[in-house]
Amino acid sequence: MNETEDSKEECARQDSERELVLPGDFITDGKFKAGSGTYMENGKIYASTLGIKSMRSNFVNVVPLSGQYIPKVGDQVIGIVVEVGPSNWLVDINSPYPAPMHINEAPWRVDFGDTARYLNVGETILARIFMVDEVKHVQVSMKDHGLRKITGGQMVTISHSKVPRVIGRNGSMIQMIKNFTNCRIIVGQNGRIWVDGDPDAVVNAVNAIRLIEEEAQAVGLTERLKEFLESTQKGKKV
Amino acid sequence: MGGATTDLKLIDENGRRIDGRRPDELRPLKIEAGVLKRADGSAYVHWGENKVLAAVYGPRECHPRHLQNPTRAIVQCNYNMASFSVSDRKRPGPDRRSQEISKIISEALEHVVLTHLFPRTSIDVYIEVLQANAGTRCAGLTAASVALADAGVPMKDLIASCASGKVADTIVLDLRNEEDNFGSADVPLGLVPRTGEIVLLQMDGDLSVDEFKTALTMSTDACYKIYEMQKDALKRKYCVAPAEIPAAMAEAIQTSAAPAEQVNGGDDIKDDTSDNQQGGMQ
Numbered sequence: 464m465n466e467t468e469d470s471k472e473e474c475a476r477q478d479s480e481r482e483l484v485l486p487g488d489f490i491t492d493g494k495f496k497a498g499s500g501t502y503m504e505n506g507k508i509y510a511s512t513l514g515i516k517s518m519r520s521n522f523v524n525v526v527p528l529s530g531q532y533i534p535k536v537g538d539q540v541i542g543i544v545v546e547v548g549p550s551n552w553l554v555d556i557n558s559p560y561p562a563p564m565h566i567n568e569a570p571w572r573v574d575f576g577d578t579a580r581y582l583n584v585g586e587t588i589l590a591r592i593f594m595v596d597e598v599k600h601v602q603v604s605m606k607d608h609g610l611r612k613i614t615g616g617q618m619v620t621i622s623h624s625k626v627p628r629v630i631g632r633n634g635s636m637i638q639m640i641k642n643f644t645n646c647r648i649i650v651g652q653n654g655r656i657w658v659d660g661d662p663d664a665v666v667n668a669v670n671a672i673r674l675i676e677e678e679a680q681a682v683g684l685t686e687r688l689k690e691f692l693e694s695t696q697k698g699k700k701v
Numbered sequence: 702m703g704g705a706t707t708d709l710k711l712i713d714e715n716g717r718r719i720d721g722r723r724p725d726e727l728r729p730l731k732i733e734a735g736v737l738k739r740a741d742g743s744a745y746v747h748w749g750e751n752k753v754l755a756a757v758y759g760p761r762e763c764h765p766r767h768l769q770n771p772t773r774a775i776v777q778c779n780y781n782m783a784s785f786s787v788s789d790r791k792r793p794g795p796d797r798r799s800q801e802i803s804k805i806i807s808e809a810l811e812h813v814v815l816t817h818l819f820p821r822t823s824i825d826v827y828i829e830v831l832q833a834n835a836g837t838r839c840a841g842l843t844a845a846s847v848a849l850a851d852a853g854v855p856m857k858d859l860i861a862s863c864a865s866g867k868v869a870d871t872i873v874l875d876l877r878n879e880e881d882n883f884g885s886a887d888v889p890l891g892l893v894p895r896t897g898e899i900v901l902l903q904m905d906g907d908l909s910v911d912e913f914k915t916a917l918t919m920s921t922d923a924c925y926k927i928y929e930m931q932k933d934a935l936k937r938k939y940c941v942a943p944a945e946i947p948a949a950m951a952e953a954i955q956t957s958a959a960p961a962e963q964v965n966g967g968d969d970i971k972d973d974t975s976d977n978q979q980g981g982m983q
């Protein structure tokens with residue numbers, strides 16, 4: 464889903480040391496460039512966030528272990544409508560910034576003042592971040608295929624920094640959960656995950672996601688998850 | 702300060718203080734990160750007889766709206782003393798002193814937080830003093846910066862903070878309650894250890910220039926010690942590399958983790974975990 468985040472995570476995984484850095488820790492002064500979670504001062508690069516150091520090509524990044532979701536253009540997110548205006552909806556995307564969606568960005572032809580007929584307060588949507596400006600004014604859109612109003616199912620919220628881990632390399636992790644539980648799962652980049660399917664299977668899928676969140680940093684998580692999912696299957700037969 | 706007199710011998714013939722410390726000795730300090738579940742980040746500091754909790758929320762939408770800054774985040778700190786934190790019940794609610802401390806701590810933190818990354822938001826820091834024994838603003842600031850790091854807020858460095866002062870004509874480090882009340886000066890210091898920048902400095906009482914310099918050097922040295930303890934607290938919480946856990950400890954965790962898994966899966970997985978190296982690492 465998100466290739467850069469994913470490969471970053473992968474790189475951190477391959478690093479034999481997987482070193483934890485704290486704000487202010489000196490990282491490097493070589494010919495590297497300061498990536499996310501770092502800052503440069505007098506030609507030296509320091510960590511700005513608590514996280515795992517990762518050196519990739521000529522960039523130094525710190526993969527954060529906590530923190531708020533900051534919207535990025537193109538991210539697929541799960542939002543909850545919190546306010547309805549005559550020509551827009553205000554959507555909570557689990558971030559410090561509320562995201563309005565104009566009627567032109569809705570997948571329906573909505574007349575002015577007729578917004579509440581299509582989406583009302585408390586309803587959940589699958590949307591895409593369509594614009595973020597320099598003062599972080601965000602706009603979301605539902606005009607893309609696959610984007611829709613979400614009904615039924617369950618929603619789990621995890622820390623957004625663990626999303627790449629839940630998805631796994633090329634979606635391997637999430638695919639495994641889907642295969643074992645037969646659930647429909649949508650992962651939003653903002654840390655909201657929607658799960659729908661057979662009630663027992665949903666419980667297992669949610670537990671699996673929680674397991675990934677808890678043990679996001681553990682080595683061999685894939686095998687661990689597989690074991691967990693297999694054990695739930697066995698439990699069913701008994 | 703200054704006015705109160707006592708027949709307490711604040712410093713004895715051997716140069717020891719009332720709690721047996723040497724003039725340049727810190728009180729025992731314990732820091733713990735991530736103690737609160739509901740807050741985005743938190744820390745607990747137990748410093749001598751001070752007990753201070755700090756919680757961080759955010760960056761989050763800034764309310765009231767007129768406080769928003771379109772170019773950067775604001776840091777709002779709230780320092781509060783519990784009514785049972787001192788020997789005479791403290792009247793609850795903000796007073797002149799706690800407003801002042803809230804202000805200086807938020808200004809100190811604003812210097813290290815990379816506020817330009819989160820325009821229009823507010824980063825809220827709540828400092829609760831559960832038990833006070835002089836030096837709570839330093840304990841609060843120390844706790845707050847650990848809590849900010851725990852919350853994943855990007856910043857240039859942590860802030861370490863410590864006070865020093867003048868008691869019975871001697872410059873001493875980290876005053877306790879009696880020394881603060883009957884001493885003649887108290888100088889709290891907030892330091893950015895990596896660069897040596899001073900982000901908080903106050904002086905209550907009088908010191909000569911030389912005395913002030915001695916006091917400053919003393920608290921600066923102490924801040925570097927505190928800085929190490931802050932980092933240690935964070936590393937303890939985010940112990941990532943399972944290789945770092947000694948084998949014996951991992952084994953202990955493994956056995957304690959087994960019953961928890963029984964709840965989920967039944968009998969058959971118990972065998973799985975005993976063969977599995979990764980099973981109980983976390």
